[in-house]
């Protein structure tokens with residue numbers, strides 16, 4: 318297994334720390350991507366804080382500005398170039414260090430454009446060289462060098478980087494990196510490389526550490542979590558890992574056994590994971606969820622399209638019927654389960670009939686949350702070369718129709734919550750009203766309610782008193 322413990326990174330952290338000694342320096346990070354990117358940003362923040370930088374939320378005030386980019390959809394590119402334009406003045410006036418990292422930096426046409434049009438950018442690093450940031454920063458500070466640190470996309474798993482987390486109750490834990498699926502619309506396999514899994518004990522130790530620090534909920538992250546350890550197994554490696562949880566010896570050799578082991582960790586009340594692939598959703602994972610104490614009875618199951626024909630073009634390797642059957646099978650085994658999903662509208666060649674199949678699946682599965690995306694062409698993917706691209710206008714019209722159906726379904730679901738008693742994990746103060754607290758049900762619905770700060774981090778019972786489209790209102794049951 319390709320795992321590297323940090324070592325020389327720590328030397329460079331010390332070197333930069335020395336350069337920054339007695340200076341009150343600040344960093345600003347803008348994360349533009351998914352939760353994996355956010356988790357990477359927490360690692361970047363952890364390293365920067367070790368190097369004497371303090372976090373600021375005001376970009377103008379920062380000595381180091383870092384953009385952590387995403388390239389899954391097109392509008393992220395326009396946004397990034399806008400942002401790089403914005404920081405030119407900061408560079409000229411204050412000598413601010415400008416660093417750009419993340420998935421988009423693994424795309425050659427993007428880095429080329431940055432080098433040509435924005436030469437003032439100091440550091441460019443990819444998703445696989447994140448751990449080299451201290452060295453890059455050292456070279457930028459000490460030798461005034463422009464550093465472009467993007468190498469092969471199949472980098473190692475790095476263990477032991479410091480991390481500075483944004484939240485005190487919920488934490489993300491990356492369990493694997495990369496993807497082998499090559500869905501025809503998706504750029505991820507090209508920028509994050511092949512699948513590689515972390516060692517089970519490293520994941521378990523991280524979660525035990527989180528629990529000791531008061532965290533209550535963990536979100537396991539990976540592009541394809543249910544193929545955890547699968548590619549190692551395929552290479553003939555022995556993946557029967559002996560792990561120790563609560564002084565108990567267990568064997569972890571799959572995603573299901575990892576879930577079973579994590580479920581044993583005391584203090585972690587909720588475990589979630591994103592994203593599984595429907596084609597790999599095995600019975601042992603369903604059983605692990607069913608028999609667990611802490612794994613939420615809520616599954617994110619990306620559909621992408623409800624049309625078997627489109628699914629084939631997307632290289633998803635399941636049919637409409639197989640998807641519905643899987644959802645039914647899970648529901649039969651775990652009746653309280655709720656589903657969320659991702660859907661792309663306007664994939665090349667999608668006909669009205671295909672789109673109606675998507676609406677049909679949405680109707681049948683009755684998802685509690687649907688993340689809807691308009692298909693966006695990604696350079697280098699198979700779908701980008703397809704000739705039958707759908708006009709923007711048609712895509713938007715379909716998007717609006719899907720949105721309307723989803724919102725109607727949500728309204729009915731929300732109304733069903735009213736009057737019910739639910740358990741929520743209290744996450745903190747409500748963003749819009751600091752007299753209110755906010756939490757989530759196991760099914761991931763946001764519930765706002767009046768309560769005192771000592772409840773933050775606790776699981777409590779509330780009665781739902783009203784629904785407000787994006788959240789529910791509750792009152793504490795005494």
Ligand code: 5AD
Pocket residue numbers: 389390502503504619621659660661690691692693694695
């Ligand atoms: N266009 C639109 N949506 C996309 N996604 C991935 N690639 C694209 C694309 N090219 C969506 C998928 C995936 C989610 C993270 O982003 O629905 O599940």
Ligand code: SF4
Pocket residue numbers: 496497498499500503504505506540541594
């Ligand atoms: Fe992209 Fe498909 Fe891999 Fe998900 S499973 S990251 S959509 S290629």
